[in-house]
Each structure stands twice: as C-alpha cells, then as structure tokens.
Amino acid sequence: MPTSEDYESQVPAWCPGCGNFQILSTLKQALVELGIEPWEVLLVSGIGQSGKLPHYMKCHTFNGLHGRTLPVATAAKLANHSLHVIAVAGDGDCYGEGGNHFLHTIRKNPNITLLVHDNQIYGLTKGQASPTTARGTHTKIQPYGVPSEPLNPLAMAISLDCSFVARGFAGDREHLKELMKAAITHNGFSLLDILQPCVTFNKVNTFKWYRDRVYKLEDNYDPYNRVKAFERSLEWGDKIPNGIFYKNDKETLEEMVPTIHKEPLVRQKFSIEDVKHEIEKFY
C-alpha cells in the first residue's frame, strides 16, 4: 500500500498560506487512501500557480502549456487507459485559455479527472481578472471594475451533461478529500472545481469569506437530477453549496473506441509485416 511519503517531492514555491497547499496535501491523501501507487498516476497540468502542483508530488507528470491540459490528458488516457489520469488546472488556465478544450472534453467524456484550482484571480501574472472573477471587481487592469459576467463552471458543465460535476473548498480538507476520491473513482469525465483562496491577490474571496458561506449539499440530495443540479449550481452569494452536484453514468470515450477494448493502445504490438498487405488495396 502506498503511503504519503511515497508521494513526497520538492518544497512548493507558493506564497505562504496559499490555498494550493491544502489541495496538494489533500490530493496526496486521497490517492493514498484509494491505494493508488505514484507510478499508476499521470498528472497533467497547464500553466499558472496550479500548474506547478505536479512538481511537488511524485508521480508521472506532464506539465504542458497554459490552457492545453485537457487535450494532453485525453490523448494520454486513450494511449494508456490503465493509468489514472488527473488534469490539474486553474480558472484562467482551464476556463479562459483552454475554454474550448473544457467544453469539448466534457462532450468526449474521457475517464479522467479535472481538478480546477479556482481562486477567481490570475496569480502567476499578479492579480488580473480571471473568467470566474466577480463582475465589478477592481484590479490593476480593470480599474473601473471587471465588466464581464463570471463564468459558472458547474452550470456550464451540467448544461453539457458532464458525467461528474462537483465543487469543494480548499479550507475543508476532509470534504475535499472525499470529493477527490469520488471524482477519481468515477468512470467518466469528472470535474471538481475547488474554491481556493489566493492570499496575495484576491482580498475578497478569503478563507473567512468562504467559511462564512459554504455549506454541503444535503445528504438526501439526488445528483442524478440534472434540472435540480442546474438550479443548485446557480446558488452563489451568501450561501455557496459544495458537494457532488451532478452525475451521469454514461459510456466513456475509451469505451466508445473499439481499438482499445482488449488492451491499452500502448501495449499493442506492432510489426511492419502485419501491415504490408495493405498496399495490395491500391492495385
């Protein structure tokens, strides 16, 4: 069985007090509790403070480009579906730069997990508005207030019939861990949006701000009711619900590709001899 030490790596270069620390330690704990070994995990990340996370964990890592996490993760899963593929992204990374990939990966439904470190701000580039920043927020770039409506990732995912839609809070590690475990074990594309305070650039959505507002979806809440899930996903303000909003146990992308039904693509043997006769079809 793996232990937390197996996942230990470099010391993170995040601001002291950053919500990312909780996400990192919770993810390690979730993987340990699921009995998943580091060499069975592929973490794919983009660019942003979240993108550094794989460097602070021991596992297979592809730290790619800003916004391009999901195409890499999807293809890696298609090439080797025996790996646990977890994409780690930020709100700007995934909902802004990579918006098109977010939308279409939900449609494709590969059996991968997407963890979005949603701090409602651009941390790496020092404090500009992100797609989830509240309208009217003042930043250096938007001195008159952010003019755009914030993107609601949960409502968007539910509208696309995403296979698994959840939200957690970096300040509630126990709950977050359970959500991570549910997301990782879910068979299909799972989105876990994580409310993560940015202690340096976001002076509004602080740990306290969240603690005063977040609550868990009720025990008898039915995540298979899409309309209800959509309704709950719109709740934001004085009360912010967390938990598994929506589930749909539909066929995954890998299950739709007959080529990889017998064994992962990466294990399939190749020899020129097997293909040679294809040329006959051109005679």
Place this chain on the structure above:
Amino acid sequence: MSRIRGGHNFYQIRFSDLEVSASRDMVDILLALDLNTIEIHKKSVRDDGIILYDSRTIKKKFEGPEFIDVPFKKIALDIGKSSIMANTVAIGAVLGLLDLGLDTLTEILKSTFKKKGEEVIEKNVACAEAGYNYVISNCPRCETVKIREPEEKKLLLIDGLQAIGMGALISGCKFYSAYPMTPSTGILNYLASKAEEYGLVVEQAEDEIAAINMAIGASFAGVRAMTGSSGGGFALMGEGLSLAGITETPIVIAEVQRPGPATGLPTRTEQADLLFILYAGHGEFPRVIFEPGTPKQAFYLTNRAFELAEKYQIPVFIQSDQYLGDSEWTFENFDFEHLIYNDYRLREKDLEEVEEYKRYKYSDTGISLLAVPGESGKHLVVADSDEHDEEGHIIEDAETRIKMVRKRLQKKLPLIKSEIEAPLLYGDPSPEIVLMGHGSTYGVIKEMVDILSKDRKIAMMHFSQVYPLPERDRFDYIELLENAKLAISIENNATGQFAKLIRAETGFEFTHQILKFDGRPFTIENLKEEVDAYL
C-alpha cells in the same frame, strides 16, 4: 473547388507507355459532360484533339472536326433506363475512341456497383458497350487516335495523401489527431478507415491546438503519434510545436499546403509555407522537414519521419501540397525492404535494467532515454514545458539552462544533419544547366530535363529532404551549382523560399528563378516556356 455538388469540376488523366510524372496544359481528348466544360477547356484541346459531348444534353450543337456528338443521355435511357448512366456511356465512348476494349471497365463497374446488385451492373456494362460501339461506328476520325495495346501489367494507383497515410500506418503510427482542413483531410480519412483493423486511435480534435496537444499527449504516454493540417490550421499549432520541442516529445506533423494568406485558395496548390514551418514555434529547438516529390517518396519519407522523430525525440514535418496530395500516380511497386521500424522507447523489461531514471539525463548525443509511463513501479516520467533539470522539474538557473539547450539542440543537430540524404541529381552528371526544385515540382522538372537533354547538358537537382540541408561531404551540390553555367530555382510560390533557405545556409544565390503563384501547379508547357526564355 469547395463546391460540394454542382458547378464546374474537372479531372485530368495523363497516360503513356513511357513514365509520366507531371500535368500538361493541352489535352488530346476532352470529355465534356456539360456546356461549361466546353467553354472553359476548349482552348486546352490540341489542334488534332477530340471533344466528346452530347448536343442534346447541353442543348447546343458544335461544328468543327474536333467535336464528336455522342447521345450519352439517350443511350443511357434506352439501354440503362436511367439518365444517371450517361457517365458510363461517356466512359465507354472514350475507350471506344482509344480502342482499348471494355474488359477493365467491366471489372471496375462490377466492383463499384457490387452493393447495388446484378441488374445495376448489367445495365452499366450494357451502357458502356453502347457508348463504345457508338463511337466506333460514328467517328470517321477515330482511326487516327488508336493507341498501342497496353502491356498486361498491374500497377498500383495511389495519391500523395494516401501515401502519407499508408506510410504512417506502416511506420507503427498508433494515434492520429486532426481537425478537418482541405487539402490535408485525406490523411485523416485514410487512417480512420484503417483504425479498427490495425489498432489505431484516430481522434477528430475540437481545433488544431487540441490536435497537436493530443498527439503530444499520446506520444508522451508511449505510442507513435501524428497530426496534420494545412497552413491555416498549422498556424494554430505553433505553440504545440514548441512544446514538443522543449519536452522532447516525438511527433510527426503533416502540413499539406494550399495558397494563403488566411483562407487563400482552399482547393488550389502552392509551396509557400516552407519558411513558415521552418521558423514556426517560439524558441530554438531542432526539427526536420521533408517534402516529397511523388507519392512513392511520400510513403518512404513518412516512414523516415517517424524514425527520426522517435530516434531524436523531435518534431518532424512531412510537408506536401494540394497538387501532390490529390494527384494519383501509378507505380509498379513500393519496396518494403527500405522501411525502418525501431522502437526506441523503454518498456517494461528495458526499464528493469535502468537503476535511476531521469527523463532528461545529459548524454553525449543529447538523447535521453524515453521511458513509457506506467510500465514500472520504479521509474517516473516527468516532462515539463518550463525549462527543467534532468529529472524534468522546473529550474531557473543559468547553468542548467545552458546544459539543456546544449543537450536538446546543439548536441542533436549535427547528428540529425548527418542523417539527411543528398538531393537527387537527374540528368547529366556534370551539367551546364541545373533546374533546382523541391517537393511537388519533381515530376514537371524531371520531364523538362527529359525534353531538353537531347541537345543540352542539363540536370534536375531535387530536394525532398529540405531541412536541415544535407551535408556537402558526400555530394557537394553547391559546388555543382557554382560550376553550372545556368542554375534556375523553380518554386510554386512568389518569393523563392527554398532559394532563400539555400542562400541563408550555404551562401549560394540563385540569380535565376521561375516562380508560379497562381494557385496552379506547373505544367510541362508553362514551365518549358519559362525555361526556354533563359536558354
């Protein structure tokens, strides 16, 4: 053109008992199925040529010795009971004109209409015969057209895109991701049709950015991967190309050119993306560009592209254009002896022998071991788009940066360069006149040399491996150019991009260039006119 149905479309077939490798402007037989075709192409019919048409269908009667009026539609209705078979009547008429017999056409009709049943096949065969016989009994001039009985020889018929697709398949490509874009879509179509039988995953990406990132993701995970597009789509791949560069992830990219800028002429041809793909992607990293001259070269070079991509862990381009991509050529055979398949990746047992695995470990060649993630409990594979250390983790320090650039770029480059083959010299071995080209101009330049070599010391110098330029120790092609009295660079673009590359890399400057940028390929007639002007 991009009209899917209706409008004007044409197809040119050239055949000979000698090898043919280019298109002509002038045709011997024009088969016109509508009035538009006659109006547009009449000027391309040779003085002793023939125009086959149906005056009742187009409601116009043409006088003149070149016109042969064949009632395609009436015969189709009388014999086949359907006007849709007028095309079959017309093909029969062409074969009648050439007195080539109907055996082959009958076989083709049988296989084409196999699913439609016996009745449809019989009617089509009868229509072809009727067209054939009509021309024989109603064309007094046809005696003069008869051609020599062809040899009984089975040839393979393949276009450039199918050849790239087949080349990928036989190189063990397991993953192809692309966004549809003319004229590159043929590769996507070919590989998708083979996916289930040969164990490929073919993924239609949401955009070209995703397409290249998917190819990189699949390659990182351990399979040979490829993507493809045309210029506009590839423009979106620049960032991904650079990612393949720094992460040292092997990928093959097909870039099938059409005239730009922007949407340009979507269904026409040009060679104007060479310098674009040469310089695409931010930062400095090694790459290889191949540009085949025939479908056969496309097949071998795609195989070679995979070999070099995997061996050196770099992006390799197979660049082509609409003309070569969509042109069907015949060949006696493809030789499989020259194909290469070396699996350079470390899998399962290979990994047991490695004590400490570092994805970017420094080495004399700059090549680090490429392990497949998830194959061993001992080794982790870490790749990073940031500058990184040997393990693959982010760094900032200058010393590691310098070492990594040396490893990834400077150590690999000379090794890659030594693998590039010399240009092909065709014609006189010490020529006074050299016609230089690259990629799809191969055929037309070759025929030009055939035509002009009777009374001149002339040769073609053709590059199909265009970057890096080959070393000069095995064949000093620059010396040969310098010794020639006349060296002409021939390119299907407006700025002479390959000539610029030669000058930048070797200092040799072409003082004579023939450039064509009307969206059409060179034909024998128009190239000859241009070359003649220099002679």
